[in-house]
Amino acid sequence: MPRLRFQRIDWPRPALILTDTPRPDCRDCEGDGGFPHDYGDDETGEYAGTDWEPCTCWHEHRRWVLLILPRLPRWLRRRHDTGRDPWATDGYSNEPPF
Incomplete structure (x- = not known):
């Protein structure tokens, strides 16, 4: 029996x-x-990454589309300003580190 989630x-x-989700037991x-x-x-023997082998209790690519959601208009999409302090007077932080 599948364990389903939205x-x-x-x-x-x-x-x-x-x-589908993995069987908890x-x-x-x-x-x-x-x-x-x-x-x-192979040459140095140091860590190079991790492979993932899925278990037989779960099929990670099993999914069903229930509802296609509308796209937001461009003017409603969030803008992500990184590196700026919105509370500073000029929009940038004056606290170290600069």
Whole structure:
């Protein structure tokens, strides 16, 4: 029996989807949905990344689109100003570090 949950996605189009989740009482993955495998560089032997092997209790790509959501008009979209202090008098912080 699938364990379903709702999710909101933005790509390729904003939508509300229904997805499968890992079985919480799975004896193999203990509810994590898979197994991480660390690997190292062949020449130096140092850590190079992690591979993910999904468990058989879960199909991570099983999803159903329930409702396609409308896109917001451009003037309603949030603008993300990074690095600026909105409370400073000139819009920039004068506290160290500058």
